[in-house]
Amino acid sequence: MRKNTAAPSISASEITPKAVYLSRRDFIKSAGLLAGISALAACGIRAEAVGEPPDANPAKPAADEPTPYYSITGYNNYYEFSTDKESVAPLSQGFSTDPWSVEVGGLVHKPGTFPLEELLEFEQVDRAYRLRCVEGWSMVIPWQGFELGRLIAAVEPMTSARYVRFTALMDSDQMPGQRNTLFPWPYNEGLRLDEAYHSLTLIATSLYGEPLPNQNGAPLRLVVPWKYGFKSIKAIVRIDLTEEQPPTLWNTIAPHEYGFYANVNPFVDHPRWSQASERRIGELTRRPTLLFNGYEAEVASMYSDMDLSVDY
Amino acid sequence: MDSSLVDETGRDRERGRATRLRVLVHGLGLLPAASVLVRVLDGDLGANPIQATEQALGRAALYFLLASLACTPLNTVFGWRELLNHRRTLGLYAFLYASLHFYTFSAVDYGLNWTLSKEAIFDKPFTLVGFIAGFILLVLAITSFDAWKERLGRHWKSLHRLAYLAGGMTILHYTWAKKGNLLSLSGDILQPVLSGLLLLLLLALRIPFIRRRLAAHRSGSRRTR
Numbered sequence: 001m002r003k004n005t006a007a008p009s010i011s012a013s014e015i016t017p018k019a020v021y022l023s024r025r026d027f028i029k030s031a032g033l034l035a036g037i038s039a040l041a042a043c044g045i046r047a048e049a050v051g052e053p054p055d056a057n058p059a060k061p062a063a064d065e066p067t068p069y070y071s072i073t074g075y076n077n078y079y080e081f082s083t084d085k086e087s088v089a090p091l092s093q094g095f096s097t098d099p100w101s102v103e104v105g106g107l108v109h110k111p112g113t114f115p116l117e118e119l120l121e122f123e124q125v126d127r128a129y130r131l132r133c134v135e136g137w138s139m140v141i142p143w144q145g146f147e148l149g150r151l152i153a154a155v156e157p158m159t160s161a162r163y164v165r166f167t168a169l170m171d172s173d174q175m176p177g178q179r180n181t182l183f184p185w186p187y188n189e190g191l192r193l194d195e196a197y198h199s200l201t202l203i204a205t206s207l208y209g210e211p212l213p214n215q216n217g218a219p220l221r222l223v224v225p226w227k228y229g230f231k232s233i234k235a236i237v238r239i240d241l242t243e244e245q246p247p248t249l250w251n252t253i254a255p256h257e258y259g260f261y262a263n264v265n266p267f268v269d270h271p272r273w274s275q276a277s278e279r280r281i282g283e284l285t286r287r288p289t290l291l292f293n294g295y296e297a298e299v300a301s302m303y304s305d306m307d308l309s310v311d312y
Numbered sequence: 313m314d315s316s317l318v319d320e321t322g323r324d325r326e327r328g329r330a331t332r333l334r335v336l337v338h339g340l341g342l343l344p345a346a347s348v349l350v351r352v353l354d355g356d357l358g359a360n361p362i363q364a365t366e367q368a369l370g371r372a373a374l375y376f377l378l379a380s381l382a383c384t385p386l387n388t389v390f391g392w393r394e395l396l397n398h399r400r401t402l403g404l405y406a407f408l409y410a411s412l413h414f415y416t417f418s419a420v421d422y423g424l425n426w427t428l429s430k431e432a433i434f435d436k437p438f439t440l441v442g443f444i445a446g447f448i449l450l451v452l453a454i455t456s457f458d459a460w461k462e463r464l465g466r467h468w469k470s471l472h473r474l475a476y477l478a479g480g481m482t483i484l485h486y487t488w489a490k491k492g493n494l495l496s497l498s499g500d501i502l503q504p505v506l507s508g509l510l511l512l513l514l515l516a517l518r519i520p521f522i523r524r525r526l527a528a529h530r531s532g533s534r535r536t537r
Contacts, residue, residue: 075359083490083500086358135491137360182498254493272438272488274431281359285423 066128067139069208071281076215077133078234079183080168080175092214095174097235100219104151106240107161114151116219120205122146122154127202129225131232132264132293137279143223144206149197157193157241164196165189165246166222167238184253189222189233190246190260194302200225200295203236226292226299228262259312261303264293268309337398341405344372345412366416370442370489373409374482376402377449378510381479385517388526400456403475407453410446410482442485448478476515483508 076088081095102119105111128142152164170186172178178185195201202223205212212218217234224231230250240246250258257271266276266289277286292299303311348368351357357364380402383395422429433439452472454460461468483504492499516522 071359079500085360137363180502182492182501184498250491253496253499254491257493269436271436273436276431277428279360279362279421286421286425286428 064128064130064140066142066208067281072139072141072207073213073215075281077135077229078177078215078217079180080177080185080187080235081215082177089213089215091176095214095218097214097219100237102220102236102239104155104239106165106242107158108241109156109158111155116205119146119151119203119220122150124205125202127200127204127223127225129200129202129223130293131223131225131229132278132289134228134230134258134262134270134275136273136275136277137281138287138289139281141223142208143202143204144209145202145204145220145223147199148201148203148222149199151203151239152193152196152241155241160243161241162193163242163245164191164193165238165240165242166191166233166236167240168233169235169237184249187233187249188246189231189248190242191224191231192245192302193241195224198299198302200298226264226295228258228264230258231262261306261308261311263299263303263308263312264289265291265308265312267291268312331394333394333398334401337401341376341401341408344368344409362416362421366413366421367489369409369413369416370486373406373413373449374479374486374507376406376409377475377479377482378507378514380406381475381511381514385514388517388523389530391530403449404453404456407449410449414443414446438485438488441481441488445478445481445485448474448481452478476511479511480508483511 074089075085077085078088078092081088081091097116100116102114102116103112104114124144124146126142126144128140130138131141132138148164166189168187169175170178172185177183191201202225203220204217204223205220207213207216212221217232220236221234222232222236231248245260248258248260251260264275269275275289278289280287290296348365352361352365355361380399383399383402386392386395418424418429418433422432433443452475455464455468455471464471486507487494487501487504490500490504492501492504494501494505497505517526
C-alpha cells in the first residue's frame with residue numbers, strides 16, 4: 001500500500017516553517033529521536049526558495065508545481081531493486097534502514113562513523129528542487145535534509161583533497177537488483193570538492209516532510225539539482241575525500257554516454273537522444289530543458305573555464 | 313521440401329476457417345491493444361503514461377515480429393505446418409503495433425511538433441534504426457497482399473526476407489532505448505540480448521544446410537516410429 005493518501009498535497013511555497021516543524025516532529029518521534037526535538041526547534045528550520053529559477057529566464061515555460069507524492073514515490077530509477085521504475089516501490093518495502101551509519105574518511109583530518117541520528121543534527125533545510133533524469137523526464141521534489149558542505153567541513157578535509165567519492169550500500173540479500181552481475185555494484189558517485197561544498201548540494205533525509213521512503217533512497221541520499229538524476233546516489237554508506245577523480249557507476253558502464261560532470265545541458269545531447277526537451281511528470285506537453293536545470297545563476301561560475309561539450 | 317508449396321496448399325485449405333490456432337493468433341494479436349486500452353481507461357499507466365504506452369506498444373511489435381519469423385523454423389524443427397498459415401497475420405500485427413508505437417511517439421509524446429520530432433527521429437541512430445525498421449514493416453505490409461505476391465513473383469521472397477533486417481534493427485533500437493552498453497556487455501541489456509540471440513537462432517534455422525539436416529532428421533525419426 002502506497003502512502004499517497006497520507007501525503008500533504010500542498011505546494012512548496014505553502015510549506016510554512018510551522019508545518020515543516022510539525023511534520024518533522026512526527027518524523028523524529030517515529031524515529032525515536034525525542035532528544036533531537038529541542039535542538040531542531042532551536043535551529044529554526046528555514047523554508048528557502050532556492051529552487052526557484054530567475055523569473056527573467058525567457059526559456060522558463062511555466063511555473064514549477066511540486067510533483068505529486070504518489071508519482072515521486074511510485075516512479076523510481078533505483079536499479080539496486082529493479083530496472084522497472086514501477087517495481088522499485090513494492091520491492092523496497094522490506095528494506096531495513098535502522099540502524100544506519102555513514103563512514104566518512106579519506107583525505108580528512110577527522111574521519112569518523114556518523115550514525116544517522118547524528119547526521120540529523122546538522123541544520124535541516126527545506127528545498128523544492130527540479131530533478132531532471134538523463135532519460136528525458138523531470139519532477140519537482142520537495143526535499144528536506146542538510147547541506148553536504150556542513151558534513152564535509154565537520155571532518156576537516158586536507159588540502160590535498162579535490163574530490164568526494166560516495167558509495168552506496170552493497171547488500172544483495174536486501175537489494176535483488178544487485179544479483180544482476182551486469183552492473184559493477186555497489187553504486188558509486190563523485191563530485192568535485194567545490195560542487196560538494198555548494199550550498200545547493202543536499203543530503204536529503206525527508207520528502208514532503210516525511211522520512212525518505214525506501215524507494216527514494218532511504219535513509220539518506222545525495223541531491224545535486226543541476227546535474228542529471230543519476231548523480232544523486234541513494235542509500236549512502238560511505239563518503240571519502242580523494243585526490244583523484246573517483247570512478248562512478250554509469251561512467252564505468254558507458255563513458256561516452258554518462259560523463260563525470262553530468263550537468264543538465266540542453267545543448268549537449270546524450271549520444272542516443274536529444275536533451276533539448278523533457279517530459280515533466282504529470283504534464284501533457286514537453287518542456288524545453290534549461291541549462292544547469294535552471295540553476296545557471298547559482299552554479300555556472302564553477303564551470304566557466306570548461307568546455308561543457310568535452311566535460312559532459 | 314519447398315515451404316512455399318506447403319504454404320500455398322495449406323492456405324487454400326485453411327482460408328477463412330476459424331481454426332483453433334487462428335482464433336488463438338488473433339486473440340494474442342489483440343491482447344496488447346486491449347491491455348493498453350484497459351490501462352488507459354483505468355488510469356493505470358503509472359506516473360509516465362505516455363512512455364508506458366510507447367514502450368508497451370514497441371515491445372508488442374518486437375514480440376509479433378519474432379513470432380512471425382519463428383513460424384518457418386518451428387515447422388522445420390517440429391513439422392508444425394499449420395503455423396505457416398499465420399506468418400502473414402503475425403507480421404501484420406507487428407506492423408500494427410509498430411505503427412501505434414510511432415503514432416504515440418510523434419503525435420502524443422511530441423504532440424505533432426514536427427521540428428522537435430524530426431530532430432528526435434533523424435538526428436540519432438537510436439531513433440533512426442527504429443524508424444527504418446518501421447518503414448520496412450510498412451513496405452512488407454503493403455506487399456503482403458496476394459496480388460502483390462503474384463506481381464513480384466520470385467522477388468517477393470527476397471523482399472520479405474527484409475523482415476530479418478527489420479528484426480535486427482528493432483532489437484538494436486530496443487538495446488539503445490535502455491541504459492546499458494552492448495560492447496562491454498554491461499548495464500540494462502539482458503532482454504535485448506536475449507531477443508537478439510533468439511533472432512540469430514531463428515535465422516540459423518533457415519540456413520539451407522541446417523534446415524535440410526533438420527527436415528531429414530524429422531522425417532527419418534517419423535519413419536522409424
